[in-house]
Amino acid sequence: MGSRTPAPDEQPADGDGTPTADGVDDAGTGTTAGKSGTARAAGARSATGDTPSRSAGAAAATAASVPAIVLDAIRNLLSRPLASYQLILTMSFLLTAFGLVMVLSASSVEGYSKEGSAYGLFATQVIFALLGLVVFYLMLRVPVRLLRRFAAPAMFVAVVLLALVLIPGVGTLSQGARRWFVIYGLSVQPSELVKVALCIWGAHLLASRRRDNASLRELLVPLVPVAMLVCLLIILEPNLSTTITIAIIVGALLWFAGLPIKVFASFAVSGVVLAVILALAEGYRSQRVMSFLGNVDDPQGAGYQARQATYALANGGVFGVGLGQSSAKWNYLPNAHNDFIFAIIGEELGLLGGLMVVFLFVVLAYIGFRIAHRSTDPFLRLMSATITVLIIAQAFINIGYVIGLLPVTGIQLPLVSAGGTSTLTVLAMLGLLANAARHEPEAVATLTGGSPSRVARWLRLPTPVAYRQTRAESLRDRLDQRRSGGPRAAVAGGHGGRGPTTRRRPPGGRAPSADAGRGRRRFPLPWRRGAKTTQVPRDDRRQGRSSSRGGSTWGARSTTTGRAGGPAGRARPGPSPRGGVDYGVGYRGSGRNASGAGSGASGPHPRGAGSGASGPHPRGAGSGASGPHPRGAGGRANARGASVRGAGRW
Template sequence: MTTATPRRVGNKGPQRLRTGWFVAWLSRPLASFHLVVAIAVLLTVLGLVMVLSASSVESYAGGGSAYSLFIQQAVMAAFGAVVFYIALRIPMRLMRQLSFPVFALSVVLLVLVLIPGVGTKVQGSQRWFDLGVVSVQPSEIAKVTLVVWGSHLLASRQSEKAGYKDILMPLVPAGLLVCLLVVLEPNLSTTIALGIVLTSLLWFGGLPLRMFVTIAVSGVVAATILALSAGYRSDRMRAFFNPGDDPQGIGYQARQAMYSLADGGIWGRGLGQSRAKWSYLPNAHNDFIFAIIGEELGFLGCALVLGLFALFVYAGLRIASRSVDPFIRLLTASATTWITCQALINIGYVVGLLPVTGLQLPLVSAGGSSLAITLLMFGIIANAARHEP
């Protein structure tokens, strides 16, 4: 009597078990929460390391300590961690109740910052409140307040089954008022971010496609007019379409960023070994920090940053799609769109695909107000993840 020999099935069994475990973990409600928290921590830590590397030379050359800008960023990161925890613990009902008063307060701050002697003017832009230890930028606060209040407003309109005019009238004039006040600072980059917030709210709020297209086209036309209205903005547009016309002038920064990225190659020159930060690349620690990441950490470092933001998109939209509360759904989807679009615009102009706008890379670029406000928004999204069914 012969015995049948069992057929080999290879090693697919353990692989399926590992894959099944990962899929099972993703299916847990708290998986989105853990993803959001992990992404916030990783991007913040990466930002602190890269700000230290990119700013040390210029900080020391300016007569101060090589750690001066890094210490400021670290202090604001600690403050951001506090507001992250507060946003994580605040009840959603209370957040909705306070949404309009806080939004109105942010509009008042935008008006006050334009008053001479109240707001601080730096390099031609009056957009900060100098509090001595730190500087506060009201336009950054307005991003969060517009997202929260707009989501509350649209969620209320949906529950009342209001018409499209009722959706547009309260939200669009208020959003345009905020954009106008930010333009007067002047601050086109933040105006673009606010436009993204308003557009995403209308999109996820269910605005008809024909009306949405009309508003989107109007926004693009307005942004183009604003981009060409001021000398330095029109110079940036000219440098983008004709990069070789003035390589030592208006096109210098974008050109040096490309050299910095090319110098990094696949593996990078090594952490702290950038050449561009030795006063060859202006704003290396701020708007163009992605170029320093590419130079020191190489293509793999850039891919890591892109991967983290891609994972953030997955987590944010997953929270929105799984939520049964229309407020949480609108809030999470709009905030995810705003942060992701801002990151893509920053990376886009660093690699030469878009004109230079000055939008920072969220959680990575130097800038205390931007870092703290973005961590606040991540805390709100993590709070929303705790309410998944």
């Protein structure tokens, strides 16, 4: 008990160099402890040697899993029912806030030199941004039906304002152009307001006339004439850049409405030729184009702005000179806070800042097209896609001429450039996109099924209503199908007592016509692609149990044909040929006896009066004991179903 444990330097070592207790090398506990200590030390050295490789493998695995984790997070975010709505709100806030910061930085020097305050232009931009948020909220709240109802009056008011701004004394003349109204110190540009009105009215017009085989006149009139009138009024201001945006709106509307590619290409080529002519007609425009092409090399002339923008971008480098530290805004670059604000972004925030702006607009484009793709309402689909194309096209045209890929046109960078009316209208468009996002099917189910969120209750947002066709739209679709032989069938008469035959329509094509008594006539019948059908057996047709001329029917879900001599209502399924009659849908339209009266005991009698014991009698007065009688009054109660569009319900 009183023995002292020797220190490590006092303990003798055995032959293996392992110290033993009391210097005794035996099989006792000291030796065992020494050997186990040696093993532990060796294990520790081995673990220490393997630690770098294991940590490197873990780091590589973590690095490899980072993209997968990010992708999973993005998928989870986009799978939410309100993802589009939340993303469009986020992007609107980010772009508006970023634009206000850059306007303050880019306009401080010019504002101080002109007005004696570095915050003058920034304060005006803040006022229009606040007004834009109010308009954003109103566009978010407005019902879709009310929006469509006031689309045409809003377009009329916008055109009237475009005409009034050209009147001297009413419109304000600035820098040789008459484009603005000045109201209590705030300038309003009607050509910006007409963009929103044209997007809404054009989408409403084309959605009201949607058809698979719509004629060119229905697609182009009155959209193109009204757009040409708007372009004429804007050219008289003059304002070629806004004319280009109007052409972009009309082109997007016609593209998404289904204009044939050849016609669309001809319109696009005509628009480009007209734009070139207008650009070369005016002196300063032609100088800009020639300077872009390299034919004019005058550093102080038409190419001055583009050259200074290039210098600003080169001065920024990769990381930029710092926010607020730009030198180009010290009256070296004209309109630095407006048309060329992207050059100030590139100088102060560098290449990374410019790429960040491009990334924000790419994300906005994805969100806009996602909303358009997921919308079930044709009006919202057209409007969302057109608004997205307009905003993204303006952004990339502005970035293109700042970096030298396009000639200078004067189109602003949406929500980033200084411009009150432009900010107001872009926020209104984003509000319409947010409204369309709330009307996605999944969003409607979520907002109507559960309790509203705290933000929705605070903002008093109305519950969205699921899209449903109006009576006028449903009636128009039926008339279009009947007129053009849309998703319907055609009756083709059989010859030589061969009974009913079947002819299918190619998908997306017109229904085949048939010979019916007085020459070729098309009989529209219900048609459903890929449905199960039946037909009268051949032996029944030979016994005269079919119509005298027969009738081809195609596109039914399922039918059964009764036989004579059997119990009333008992049916025997026939084979599955190429066509049949859809008695669940019934016939539409009024017709006459094209096939004669059937006298058989069973079987279908197209367009004639049947007198058999059972079986359907389309468009005739049936007296059988069972079977539906479309468009006819059944003489006896139906054992298998109710009469269709006759005495029963449709």
